[in-house]
Amino acid sequence: MxxxxxxxxxxxxxxxxxxxxxxxxxxxxxxxxxxxxxxxxxxxxxxxxxxxxxxxxxxxxxxxxxxxxxxxxxxxxxxxxxxxxxxxxxxxxxxGNGFDYERPLDVARGRRSTPRRCSGQANDGRLILVAGGMGVAPLLFLAEQLVCRPSSVVRKNILVLLGAKNKKEVLCVKEFKKLGCEVKISTDNGSMGFKGKVTDLLKILLTTNDPSTWFDFAHHGSLGAGERPLDVTRGRRTTIYACGPRPMLRAISHISLKYNIPAQISLEEHMSCAIGACMGCVVGTLQGFKRVCKEGPVFAADEIIFW
Amino acid sequence: MSPRLNIKIGRLELKNPVMVASGTFGYGEEFKGLLDLKKLGAIVTKTITLNPRQGNPAPRTCETPAGMLNSIGLENPGLEKFITEKLPVLNKTGVPVIVSIASEGGREEFVELAAGLDRLKEVAAVELNISCPNIIHGNKARAKLIAQDAQATYETVKAVRKVTRKTLITKLSPNVTDISEIALAAERGGSDALSLINTLVGMSIDVKTRKPKIAVATGGLSGPAVRPIAVRMVWEVYKQVKIPIIGMGGIMDTASALEFILAGASAISVGTANFVNPKAAIEIIAGIKEYLIKNKISDIRRLIGSLKI
Incomplete structure (x- = not known):
């Protein structure tokens, strides 16, 4: 690139x-x-x-x-x-390196680079986009690209969870809905949607037995009526994309581990050069320090060491 | 006629006096495509140590008024990996490569590093970083840097001089009472040139969290905020030593680069400005040339130390 x-x-x-x-x-x-x-x-x-x-x-x-x-x-x-x-x-x-997802062919052709890991994992799987506050910023671009994939049979395959302090800080609801995404909201003070952290909402959605709280997979045949939407085994075909404050991403990392759902998280960091030269914006990973601006800002949740 | 820009530092011939400073330019590859690397007078690498270093915990940098603090802690891949992976890439630019070296222990490591680099034709010169303020912290806070001790500076330079025929540059610390004394010690030890200044130790606190903005509390201050101190130190040292000075500290543009040359620097290094504008060094080369033409000066060497006082 x-x-x-x-x-x-x-x-x-x-x-x-x-x-x-x-x-x-x-x-x-x-x-x-x-x-x-x-x-x-x-x-x-x-x-x-x-x-x-x-x-x-x-x-x-x-x-x-x-x-x-x-x-x-x-x-x-x-x-x-x-x-x-x-x-x-x-x-x-x-x-930096962006999110890994299966990109539409027409988009890929016009660009020289290919995604880092073109696993095709996201193909017909369920995609959960989790935003904490300002973290919504890169996720709309991702959602826009995801819905124009040829393989995205049903746009409702994408669930967007928007977390914010209060209803005044909930962003981009219309934009995600316009793309056909299912949108759920959480606010810390309960002024809109679920009251609590967006990661708590995610946990509830992942563990609930009531399909009505989940988005409808029956539409494209992934699940039969009344079938539990996600469990540990089915969860493998789900991918979480998250961006938000560090404590939220730590929670996402725990959820990713506990439910065995791969998660990609976008980190925010103060930067001096933003091109990988100053070595200032590093984050601890299982492979040692990595630069958020160069190896990131998107990392696999399980490679980051949170403390 | 085009003015003469080339200068000589020790045995090192530079086509122009503008370099990029250690630690602000990685090993060159990050800047590929953002500027025409070939135009640079020289590239000074991020400091390497004998063994790989992980560096300090984050946060490592923060912005300050007209400057920034950093405490990277000399993160680097170590000598071996530098030679096999970084040096060949740097060498492709065709620009003289000045390798900055530091020791995690004593003088012996400097000697070993310099000896290891001496046989490599890809290395144009060696810069002794005896002044990094970020590898001493915590309970060793009262330990001295080599560059804070004239005798230690002399002995280190002398020991390295014995093992290398490369042009030897010694980088001095501004965190001293009298920089001229250290400069003279380096000259006496056999240094071909001096780089000054390294960063000034500083500190910045987040009043909301009551925590220092840098994880290890203190860091090195750089950027335009330190420039007047750097210019003053170049001027002081210029009056005392005979060897050439490479001036640096908050050079952002042509005017600030010229300040150093007028104060006595034979060459200058662009540091923090590389982060702000990757093309800064290239713009400064063009700017200096323009200044010389405008003032009808045929040779950059006539400008060095030409301060009217």
Whole structure:
């Protein structure tokens, strides 16, 4: 995968809700090669404050444009939110290794790279996308790519769990529903959907005997009516894709282990160079330290050492 | 006519005086495609040690006002793997490769490393990193760096000098009372050139969690925040030593690179700026050339130490 540095024109920039913003950048060179789970690094201002670039997950991409969904959390994102359409940003991308999934042939043909592990495991299996807060950002791009696979017989095969602190911070519900995904919501304070952590909701869905709380597999013949939707053995054909805060990903890793469901998790980390040179953004793995920006940001849940 | 940009550091001929600093450029491969590597004056590698090192726990870096702290802890694959896996890739660029070396123990490791590199024609020069602030921490906090002791600096340089004919560069620490004293010791020990400065030990605290922003508490400060200190140190040392100085510390653009040259540096290294703009070093080469033309200076060497004071 070729990494490029470009001046990308801001096509649009707007607040969507609360502290959340969306910015669309015209960058055909980077957009055309971008894969779900990859990210870009942006120099927000030309001066020394903030000095370093900022990494952002790719929220959506087509052949010409990149869309970034972000929250204003500090000086860098605050300055980004004030940028006006028509201005240019210095962008490097696409960076890192994205999610592993079976990609549609037409998409694959237009791109030089192939996924790291083209196992085909995700083929007709159930896919569960779990987002914690801002972690939803890379998962919409993934869902968009997943639904256009030739083998995705039924779009309802994709279950999206969106976790947030409260209902004001629940993002992208419409977008996922539009793709035909089944969407379930959890909030910490119960102001929308399930009350509790999104990983608790996932556990309930994985262990329940009541198919009505699960999405309908009977439609495409995976399960008979009344059959328990998932158990440890059937779970093998399920894949979890998750992005969110570290404690949530730790819980996902435990669930992955306990129910024997492979999980891919996208880690967030402060980065200085974002291209693998500074060795700053490392995470402990079973094979020693790995760079989140280079070997990641997507890792297999069972290779990360959480502490 | 195009001004002369080439300079000589020890026996090392550089087509221009702009290098990339150790630890900020990996082993070159990460930057492939982001800049024309062939244009660089030299590449200084991430420091290697004799044995592989895992480095320090995360978080290892954090942003600070006009700068950043890092405490990577010299993560590297070790000498053997560097020679077999990293050096051939670096060599393909055709740019002189300066190998930065450090010791986890005493002087003997420096000697062994330098001797191991001496026979390799792919190695243009060796930089002695006697000033990394990130491998001493915890209960050894009061231990000194070699670069904080003139006698130890002299002895280390002298011992390495005996085993290598390569151009020998010694990288000095700014975390000292008098950097000139250390510089003179390195010169006396037989160093062909001096690199200054390494990072300044700093600390940053997250007031919400009451934890240091760097896992091992302290780290090395770099970026434009340290530049005035670096320029001052180059100027001080330039007045004392006869060997060439490679200046570095917060060089972001042509103007900041020229500051170092005017203060007495024969060459400069771009460090933190590589993270911000991978093309920074290339832009600086073009910028220096433009400055020389504009000021009708035919040779970069006439600019070195030409500070009006």
């Amino acid at each position: 070729k990494i490029l540095q470009c001046k990308a024109k801001i096509v649009s920039s707007r607040r969507i809700q609360g502290d959340y913003y969306k910015i669309v950048l015209a960058s055909p060179e980077i957009a055309a090669g971008a894969l779900p789970g990859q990210f870009i690094s942006v120099k927000i201002d030309g001066d020394y404050q903030p000095l370093l670039r900022r990494p952002f997950s790719i929220h959506r991409a087509n052949k010409r444009e990149l869309e970034i969904l972000y929250a204003v959390v500090g000086e860098g994102t605050r300055l980004l939110s004030q940028k006006k359409p028509g201005k240019h940003l210095d962008v490097i991308g696409p960076l």
